[in-house]
Structures are given as structure tokens and as C-alpha cells.
Amino acid sequence: MTDRRGLLIVLSGPSGVGKGTVRAAIFENNIFNYVYSVSATTRKMRPGEQDGVDYYYVTRSHFEELIRHDKLLEYAEYVGNYYGTPIEKIEENLAKGKDVFLEIEVQGALKVRERMSEGIFIFLAPPNLHELESRIIGRGTDDMAVIYERMQKAREEIEMMKHYDYVVVNDQVSNAVQKVNAIIQSEHLKVDRVVDQIQSQIRDYFQKGNEDL
Ligand SMILES: Nc1ncnc2c1ncn2[C@@H]1O[C@H](COP(=O)(O)OP(=O)(O)OP(=O)(O)O)[C@@H](O)[C@H]1O
Numbered sequence: 001m002t003d004r005r006g007l008l009i010v011l012s013g014p015s016g017v018g019k020g021t022v023r024a025a026i027f028e029n030n031i032f033n034y035v036y037s038v039s040a041t042t043r044k045m046r047p048g049e050q051d052g053v054d055y056y057y058v059t060r061s062h063f064e065e066l067i068r069h070d071k072l073l074e075y076a077e078y079v080g081n082y083y084g085t086p087i088e089k090i091e092e093n094l095a096k097g098k099d100v101f102l103e104i105e106v107q108g109a110l111k112v113r114e115r116m117s118e119g120i121f122i123f124l125a126p127p128n129l130h131e132l133e134s135r136i137i138g139r140g141t142d143d144m145a146v147i148y149e150r151m152q153k154a155r156e157e158i159e160m161m162k163h164y165d166y167v168v169v170n171d172q173v174s175n176a177v178q179k180v181n182a183i184i185q186s187e188h189l190k191v192d193r194v195v196d197q198i199q200s201q202i203r204d205y206f207q208k209g210n211e212d213l
């Protein structure tokens with residue numbers, strides 16, 4: 001069963017819920033060989049990050065060129081910077097049967113849903129809003145005004161949960177990782193994904209002169 005397309009997996013959710021943390025844990029040993037879709041961004045590289053690994057760091061004018069030339073599956077402006085998903089490698093990898101993993105914010109995920117509705121959309125939710133607030137505060141990257149803004153936005157983003165296929169509560173990172181992997185692997189077993197390959201195996205079997213068995 002090697003001729004099937006890979007799955008497009010979109011992990012999304014409000015700021016601070018732990019998308020980056022859960023994604024990093026999934027890719028730490030990447031037992032299912034997902035391909036991570038590296039996004040383009042105009043934000044500055046943070047210490048420890050690498051160009052082409054964490055993001056493609058580009059200028060605003062370069063990013064706008066990518067938009068004009070339709071090179072992005074989706075893009076969004078987030079906290080003053082552009083973030084976008086390059087489309088070419090996604091298509092290439094899906095065609096090779098590889099599962100492609102996107103970790104993006106909610107606005108972008110909903111745009112992907114419009115263009116590639118066959119994707120698997122997973123919403124990472126906080127155990128509760130107090131915990132979400134403590135995670136944003138604990139990260140130490142934002143002042144109180146930005147934290148307030150992120151919490152207001154989270155309220156709207158949680159409303160968008162209904163447009164997703166699955167919700168995973170990020171109570172503990174290891175639980176969330178296990179659930180995300182389980183969702184993806186069970187999607188591989190869905191009848192409508194395997195039926196075409198099984199039918200083509202049946203056709204091969206009977207065309208190769210086994211009719212008289
Ligand atoms: N299950 C968890 N329990 C406790 N803390 C967590 C958990 N998951 C993530 N965190 C912590 O919450 C903070 C936010 O996590 P992270 O940066 O991964 O969120 P994010 O959703 O990627 O945010 P953003 O969208 O703003 O980039 C980090 O300090 C991280 O260590």
C-alpha cells in the first residue's frame with residue numbers, strides 16, 4: 001500500500017496552549033516519520049532557532065512576493081509579523097505518501113480547511129482559561145497588555161473549535177502527544193482511505209492469471 005497520498009495534519013489552537021511544545025515533543029523521536037512543514041515568517045530569529053529548520057526567515061518584501069506568486073497555502077499576520085505555509089513541498093510530500101504536519105494559528109488553519117478540506121484538523125485546547133493565562137505568563141515573553149490581548153483572542157479562537165475534526169486537551173504534554181499520534185494513525189485505517197488500494201490489489205490478483213484458483 002505505497003501508492004496512497006499522505007495525510008495533511010494541521011495542529012492549531014490559541015496562543016500559549018502549547019502547540020509548539022507538543023509539536024516539538026512529537027518530532028523529538030518522530031516515530032511515524034511525519035514531515036514538518038517549515039513556515040516562512042518575517043519575525044526575527046530567536047536564540048537557538050535555525051533558518052530552514054524552525055522557519056524560513058524572510059523580509060517583508062520577500063514574503064509579499066511569495067503571496068503575489070501564490071507560493072503559500074495560507075498566511076496570516078500575527079502579532080505584527082507575517083507567517084505562511086509554503087505550498088510546494090507540501091504537495092510534493094503528500095504525493096510521495098508522506099504525512100505532512102503543520103503547526104499554525106487558528107486563522108491560518110481555517111484558511112487551509114477552505115483549500116484542503118481533506119486535511120485532519122486538530123484543535124489543541126487548554127484544560128481551562130486560568131491555566132492558559134498562567135502558561136502565557138510563565139513563558140515570560142509578553143507584557144500584561146499583550147497577555148490580555150492574547151486572552152481576548154483565545155476566547156474567539158476557542159469558538160472556532162467547532163470547525164475542527166478533533167479536540168485534544170493539552171493537560172500533560174505526553175498525553176497530548178499520544179492522542180495526536182493516535183488520531184493520525186487511526187485516520188490511516190479509515191475504510192475510504194484503504195478501499196481503493198485493496199480494490200487495486202484485487203484487480204492485480206485477478207489480472208495475473210489467478211482466476212483459475
Ligand atoms: N501541557 C503543558 N503543561 C504545562 N505547561 C505547558 C504545557 N504545554 C506547554 N506548556 C508551556 O506553556 C507555554 C506556552 O507553550 P508554547 O509556546 O508551546 O505555546 P504555543 O501554543 O506554541 O504558543 P504561540 O502560539 O504563542 O507560539 C510554554 O512555557 C510551555 O512550556
Ligand SMILES: Nc1nc2c(ncn2[C@@H]2O[C@H](COP(=O)(O)O)[C@@H](O)[C@H]2O)c(=O)[nH]1
Pocket residue numbers: 015019039040043074075076078083084085103104105107108109
Ligand atoms: N497562519 C500561520 N501561523 C503560523 C505559521 N507558522 C507558525 N504559525 C503560528 O504563529 C504563531 C507564532 O509563532 P512563534 O514561532 O512566533 O511563537 C504560533 O501560533 C504558530 O503556531 C504559518 O505558516 N501560518
